[in-house]
Amino acid sequence: MGERMNVRGRLKGINLEELMHVNPEALQENIREVFANRLTVIRLINQGRTGNFIYRRCGISNSEQTRLANRFLQRDPEGRYFGDRALIPQMRTTEYRRNAPVQPMRSQQQGGLSGVLKLTLERHPTVATEISNFILRFHSDFSGQKFDRKFIAAKFRSILKESGVTEDEWPFNHKGLGQRTIEKYINEILRSDFMCAASTLGEFGVTHAQIGSGEQGLISPSLPFDVVQLDAYKVDQMCIVKAEPLPGIHTSRVIDRFWLLAAVDTVSTGVLAARFVFSSEVRAQDVEDVLISAFLGNWKPRDEAELQNLSYVPGSGMIGYVLPETKGALWGALFLDNAMAHHADRIKIKLKELIGFSVSYGQLKRPERRSIIENTFKQIAEQVMHRSPSTTGSGPGFGRATDAESNAEKYEIFVDEAECLLDVWLANLNVTPRSGSTFSMSPVELIRAHLNNYKVPIYLPTAREESLNKTKLSLDVEYCIVRGSAESGVAPHITIDKARYTNKVLSRSLELVGQRLLVKIDPKDLRQVEAILPNGQSLGCLSVLGYWSKTAHSRITRKLINRALRDRTLEITRKDDIVMSFVDNLLRKRNKRSLLEWQRMERELSSLGQSSSGDDSESIERTAFQLTDGGVTKLEFLDDFFDQSAGGVADE
Structure with a gap:
């Protein structure tokens, strides 16, 4: 009697609506009738009705009323009241518990082990x-x-x-x-x-498992350029590079494992910038170049597209080209993975401060948080790369073409053509309508709709005019100490990546020895740097000394050459031009990794208005290799050794 009064008293002080979890319409008719009758009992107890009144109304005895009330107030494994769930017929609120001891089983006995x-x-x-x-x-x-x-x-x-x-x-x-x-x-x-x-x-x-949970992320973009995603995709294709080792004699070399680096806007899914990276791994300089290009929006259509029977759709292009008002738009956040190149200071410190975005690396092995760029790469693989007769597929047994390497040469699938094809495809993708979050609009249409929204006008913050300078954005800034000694006859100079720099002013200024200079470095051409005194006065441009000064080269190339010198793997072919000696060696090795580096060097020199064949007119007698567009034929090696006294590698 006391237990019955206690449970009835507890039910009177409870808000039943908070414990209602069942939709009666979803139950079968016979079960729904029993459930509704039991629920009426609980409601009457909650209203303070007596057991006899409830019995006359519902036909349920006092003891059964108490049992139902106890079930209603019983807690589930998560600590919540069962509520009306416990009133469903045949609904278990407790697990079966075995009380009988376990007896030895007979040889043919079945069952008897419940619980x-x-x-x-x-x-x-x-x-x-x-x-x-x-x-x-x-x-x-x-x-x-x-x-x-x-x-x-x-x-x-x-x-x-x-x-x-x-x-x-x-x-x-x-x-x-x-x-x-x-x-x-x-x-x-x-x-x-x-x-x-x-x-x-x-x-x-x-x-x-991380996606589809219904929980919003900490960063939830709602407008264009709130979040930009960047990633690298290994191109599943073999291509060839053309070479002319001797005048009029052309050869070809197959390369693979090069990369596509791209930046996309999360909300519109539009591609901001993309480029091929010819290297076994993506470097920080490559990432910086793509980010600067995406920020400035300086993409232009390729002139050679028409020669390859490719055409840009009218109004297509990268976002900054189609919508000039988005050039220099400030990003809210940049989503990156945890690749080593993304953790470089030039990305997480230099560009972050210059452009003004925050960097979000996220957890390891969580590509789903960059789903937009991953989906873009998936489309590139399925619609472009895997349709090529020289594709390597997405993995062993997944789409690799038969004799992919032979097909690359048979069908003459050149790197330049593949790059041009991808450029046209990405440009057209930006004006292709898509389903889903873009409301069946193209990325360009969606961004334009946001910019022209008169009901909810938005202000697209852009960088200051002085920040929209590609050269300034690309410059590296370092402090270098002036070295030199009158006693040793060493003129004042600074050292950057094991090469000495000076000019007429610095070489005569012994009073600057030991001082720190602020140096502005163009990482794409290390032949000259700008030096600034501690008082802010400029020393002008300092030129590199010796065999580094003849051919333009990037900081990446400088480091690779220094590594080859340190490992003693660089065979000297031009005594006054270490850069072209490095190019010669890349093609002499004939392996695919060296060919990738050679292709990168070819692009690097072309962008600076030079050729991988060098500037020498005494071609055959002077060099071990004659280079034009690729390939190599080994010639007689130089008799004289490389002369380092001209001022190349410094040991300090």
């Missing part, structure tokens, strides 16, 4: 915690291994033995060692936590 697992876990409470932790940590502890339930079951039995379960107890006294029961228990643990289960059951689960 034995739960009983075993109650007797050995630490087992449940150990096996649960082992299962949910499986992916991190056994990375790359397939989740095997038989292996987990064996581990479970091992934990039971360590906890004191004997051979005469379940599961060891059972013919099948309780395999099916244990596997069901493993599945229950996995079903208890979707995120952990997805992470445990495979590599794809680790990635995909």
Whole structure:
């Protein structure tokens, strides 16, 4: 009687509407009638009606009323009231609990073990915690291994033995060692936590479980240029580069594993900038070039597109070209992955301060947070690269063309043509309508609609005019100490990447020895730098000395040459031009990695108005290799050794 009065009293002070979780319309008719009658009982108890009144109204006895009230106020495993869920017929609110002891089984006996697992876990409470932790940590502890339930079951039995379960107890006294029961228990643990289960059951689960949870990210872009995503994609294709080792003699070399680097706007999905990177890995300088191009919007259509029967759709192009008002637009955030090139100071410090965006690297192995750029790369792979007869596919057995390397030469799939094709395709993509979040508009149309929205006008912040200078954005700034000695006859100079720089003013200013100069460096051409005194006065341009001064070269090239000199792998072919000697060596090696670097050097020199064949007129007698567009034929090596006294590599 006291228990009945207690539960009725508890029900009177509860707001029933907060405990209603069931939609009666979803129940079958016969079940719905029983449910509705039981719910009426709970409502009447909540209103303070007596048991006899409820019996006359609903036909349910006082004892059954108390049972229903107790079920209604019972808590589920998550600590919430069951509420009206407990009133559904055949709804379990407690798990089955075995009370009978486990008896030895006869040889042909079937069944008789209901609840034995739960009983075993109650007797050995630490087992449940150990096996649960082992299962949910499986992916991190056994990375790359397939989740095997038989292996987990064996581990479970091992934990039971360590906890004191004997051979005469379940599961060891059972013919099948309780395999099916244990596997069901493993599945229950996995079903208890979707995120952990997805992470445990495979590599794809680790990635995909992070999305589709209904939770908004910390950074949620709503307008164009709120978030820009940048990533690199390994091009699944083999191409060839043309070479002319001797006048009129052309050869070809196959290259692969080059990269496409691109930046896209998250809201509009429009491509801001893209370029091929001819290297085994993407470097920080490549990332900086793409970001500056995306920021300035300085893309232009390729003149050679018409020669290759390619055409830009009217009004197409990169976003900054089609919509000039977006040039220099300030970004809210830049989404990057954790590649080493993205953590370089020129990205996370220099460009961040100059352009003004924040950088978000995110978690390791979480490409889904950059879904827009990843989807763009997927379209490039499916619609462009994998349709080529020289494609290498997305992996072993996935789209690789038969004899891809031979096809590259057979069908003459040149790098320049592939790059031009991709440029046209990306430009046209920006004016192609898309479904989904862009409301079936193209990226250009969506950005234009935001800019012309008179109901919700937006202000697109742009950088100051002085910031829209490509040269200034590209410059590196460093402090260098002036070295020199009158006693040793060494004129004052500074050293950058093991090369000496000076001019007439600095070389005569012994009073500057030991002082720090602010130096502005163009990383694309290291032949000259600008030096500034501590008082702000400019020393003018300092020129590099010796064999570095003849051919324009980038900082990347300087570092590669220094590394080759240090490793003693650079064969000297031009005693007064170390850069062209490096180019000669790249083609002499004939491997694909060297060809990638040679192609990068070719682009680098072309952008500076030079050629990989150098400026020498005494071509054959003077050099070991004659280069034009690619390839090499080895000639007689130079008799004289490389003369470093001209001022190239400095040991300091």
